[in-house]
Amino acid sequence: MKRTALTPKLLVLGVDGMDPRITQKFLAEGKMPNLKKFIERGSAREDLRLLGAIPTITPPCWTTLATGAYPGTHGITCYWRQSPESLDAVVYNMDSRNCTAEQIWNITSEAGMKTLVWHWPGSSWPPTSHSENLSVVDGTQPGSVNMGVAxxxxxxxxxxxxxxxxxxxxxxxxxxxxxxxxxxxxxxxxxxxxxxxxxxxxxxxxxxxxxxxxxxxxxxxxxxxxxxxxxxxxxxxxxxxxxxxxxxxxxxxxxxxxxxxxxxxxxxxxxxxxxxxxxxxxxxxxxxxxxxxxxxxxxxxxxxxxxxxxxxxxxxxxxxxxxxxxxxxxxxxxxxxxxxxxxDIANDQLWHPKTLFNEVIENVGVVPPVSLIGGEDAELVGEIFEPSWVKYNKWQADCMNYCIKEKGYEVVFSHLHNIDCAGHQLWHLGKTLAPWDHTDEKTYQGFIEKFYVQTDDYLGEFMHLLDEGWTVFLLSDHGLIVGENVPPIIGEYGGLNTKVMEELGYTVMKKDENGNSIREVDWEKTRAVQIRSNYIYINLKGRDKYGIVDPKDKYDLEEQIISDLYNYRDDKTGKRVIGICLRNKDAVLIGANGPECGDIFFSVEEGYNRLHGDSISTSEGYFETSVSPIFVAAGSGIKSGFTTERTIRQVDVAPSVSVLLGLRFPAQCEGAPIYQIFSEEV
Incomplete structure (x- = not known):
């Protein structure tokens, strides 16, 4: 089916970790004038929210945005991928070869549109199309361009x-x-x-x-x-x-x-x-x-x-x-x-084609490093960490504008990581909690504001495209909360979470001579483990290397684990800390099912979650923060000054791009076009 395009050119401005709830706070305070102009000239929900995919982790969500498919379909189900050999180990997951759904940029490039994918983490590298119209820059990690190799x-x-x-x-x-x-x-x-x-x-x-x-x-x-x-x-x-x-x-x-x-x-x-x-x-x-x-x-x-x-x-x-x-x-x-x-100023390993690297370096400048130090040291945050991102943001904006103006790219999918990088270092310090009571929450709330102001400056670098016939999407993968409480040791995305599962008797750690747990699982006694943010795996005979649970007992054990998790209480407040629990087969309801997900999916309850990855996307936190992603669209083919009541989902972004450009949907797409915001009926 051939569609009439509603726009000749489209730019996706992805900002990792950008939260619509706190964005509204800074908008109301007059601190994000460029975003205000985008909203006034475009369409969004009144709350600016996008309903995020689950789990609310960077690679799954960016891959959902790119494919229109849920994580259970596209197979990128966490920051890490479960090791096929070990229940307590993970392997790296930001590899397009792990993605089992078609990316939207393959469709645009194969339709003859010159397409640039700029640092899109999760499913862009290595390039997944041989089309000469497709250019890809990095995407192997979320930080900044060339961070992982140079x-x-x-x-x-x-x-x-x-x-x-x-x-x-x-x-x-x-x-x-x-x-x-x-x-x-x-x-x-x-x-x-x-x-x-x-x-x-x-x-x-x-x-x-x-x-x-x-x-x-x-x-x-x-x-x-x-x-x-x-x-x-x-x-x-x-x-x-x-x-x-x-x-x-x-x-x-x-x-x-x-x-x-x-x-x-x-x-x-x-x-x-x-x-x-x-x-x-x-x-x-x-x-x-x-x-x-x-x-x-x-x-x-x-x-x-x-x-x-x-x-x-x-x-x-x-x-x-x-x-x-x-x-x-x-x-x-x-x-x-x-x-x-x-x-390394000559490292072109993650640039396709490599000639693009040479042109960018010659005409815009070498890739600037960003700082990764700061954290609880407010001086380094204010003097070094935050300003280093200002430098990087300007370089990235200049690169993309150069590619658009001088190289003739017609479709650009881009990702910026400044807010999320800061969030993982700083956001938890936005509320005074016992482990960090030597820091001042007002100081760190000020840093949060600074990162949103610098993001607004970045958005302003692309305002001119609205007057040049472009459509611009502003969106994110998830937001970032300032936590209300210190989270329990469950749901951490970086490894095997032992404490809660030990307390409940499902994971057993080996002990030293004093009876203290050491960092080694006793597989002969362990019935289940919790790993990778949201997943619990049964230690199953015939499937897992050291399996002890008979497959016929798996269903009853899952039922027991789910019941125990719902009954688990925070020892300080006495409140429930687990949000939802679903068996793999039932997690199809939220798109978190399939062979790359655990036997049980769970989330941490609002008020006890950390930053974003262990929660559902509707969770909210302290200092007017939330885990929800943001969505605003403006420009050609989009209604001006329009507010929709529709629930907009991340799976809806890729098919909306397809309709606006007059192209087919991605093959595994599970979303629907956001037709309410289009300037013409489709």
Whole structure:
């Protein structure tokens, strides 16, 4: 069937973690003027909500948006995929080859429309069509473009004072910047060889090799919000002294030393005086003989696009960094400096075609790194983490606008991760709870606002397309809540959740000589485990490696587990903590069934869930937050200034794209076009 297109060009602006509920708060306060214009010129529900797929996890939801199919149909059912060999292990899941439903961009490209898929996590890489009209950039992890493959060196804080007597280096220290970053108690880690295991796992290299990842979540210290809040960065301490031996050091300059590349590469630096005789700049050089610095930093300005050599595993490559002065004493007695992680500027591994990488780098600039440090350190959040995303957002917007204007792309599917990345570090600090009562919730609520304001600026970069005949969708995969309570140890997406299942007697851990649980499952006594956010697996004979449950007893055991979960109570409040429980066959009602899902699907009850992944998409939280995704459409083919009462589902997005462009629906599509918002009847 051939349809008449309602628009010639379409852009999907995906913002990971963007929540319509708190968006409305900032809209009402006048802090998101660009989004207000999109809404006034387009269509949405009054509450701006999109009904999210379940589970409310990044890869399943973005894949649902791309295919119009529920997770049980498209097969991407969590951030991780269950290991086929082990009930307590997972494997990486952001691989398009795991997707069993057709993506909408294959339809647009094969219909002759020049299509760009920009960093869409879950089902875009590797490219799933051989059409010459399809271009794909990354999509193997949700953070930022090239994050998973181009990482060469970690973030650092350099501290130099006259009191420090020698240059010392400590890799990936979990030590708050507020104490000054002076190394006094880390002798065992000074100048040690860098262990890249944490870096590789964090950024995705190890995970994407396809091997098993086995993580046990046994107490609060194992949970993502606790781990993500820890500030881990390299610390370099250096003497600060009068400059000597330089080819061209200004009068009064003082020198210190920066170590990079796991401590093996040195860069000399100077602090410099202004005309008033105060130290206000830092100049970093390749060596003391160099006539010009690599970069000169001034107070309150983050510089990016700084190119310098980095050595990793005895291979030296040019890499991009960002840098900023954190503290500089006008009298010249102390300097504190942040240096970002380093990204290989030539890594085109995740760009198709590779010629697109070269054009973007030449015409827009190298990929800027984003910071991953901050968490409970409010200074680093405000000075480093949040501003690094401002830089990245502008680069991404410039890239997409370049591709549209100069490369002639007609359909663009894009993803930005700034809000979600911040959410996993910061959102839980938006309410004062016992584990984090040393932080100020108002400060962190202010950071939440800043990330929404920067997102509004990003949206403003594309406002011109509404006057150029384009249709623009703004949408997200899920929102992010500020939690009301500290969640129970169940529903954490990153591994095997043991505590609640141990208390209920279904998971049994081996014990040490003192009777304490160790990180090893006693499979001879374990009847069921909870892993991957929302799934419980029966340890079944004939299916699982160490199965002990007879298949004829499976149904009754599931019934018992579901009953026990509903009866489980929070020990502090006495309230129920489990939301819904469904057998796999019954979870078809919410699209969370099939071979890639567990024997039981469950959610954590509103008020006890963490951020997003363990809850249903209608859950709400503190500080006017919710897990719901957002949806606004504007431009050609869309009614202007229109509010619909229709419940809009994520499965409805792909068929709506099809109708607007006059194309067929994806083969496994289970949604329906949002015809109420179209400017013409279809």
């Amino acid at each position: 990482q060469l060196d970690w973030e650092k804080v350099i501290v130099a004072t006259p009191d420090i007597t020698e240059v010392r280096y400590a890799p990936r220290v979990d030590k708050p910047a507020g104490v000054g970053c002076i190394i006094t108690d880390l002798e065992d880690s000074l100048d040690a060889d860098v262990d890249d295991e944490m870096m590789e796992l964090w950024w995705g290299d190890t995970a994407r090799q396809g091997g098993e990842i086995r993580t046990y979540v046994m107490d609060d210290e194992d949970t993502e919000v606790v781990i993500g809040s820890k500030v881990a960065y390299d610390i370099v301490n250096s003497p600060l002294k009068d400059a000597t031996g330089w080819a061209n050091a200004p009068e009064g300059a003082k020198e210190f030393t920066i170590l990079t590349s796991g401590g093996v590469m040195r860069r000399p630096a100077l602090i410099l005086k202004n005309e008033a005789g105060e130290y206000d700049r830092v100049a970093i050089y390749k060596n003391k003989k160099a006539e010009e610095p690599i970069v000169t930093l001034v107070r309150d300005v983050m510089e990016t696009g700084i190119i310098d050599d980095v050595t990793k595993k005895e291979v030296t490559k040019p890499a991009c960094r960002s840098m900023k002065i954190l503290e500089l004493d006008p009298a010249g007695n102390k300097v504190r400096l942040w240096i970002s992680n380093a990204l």
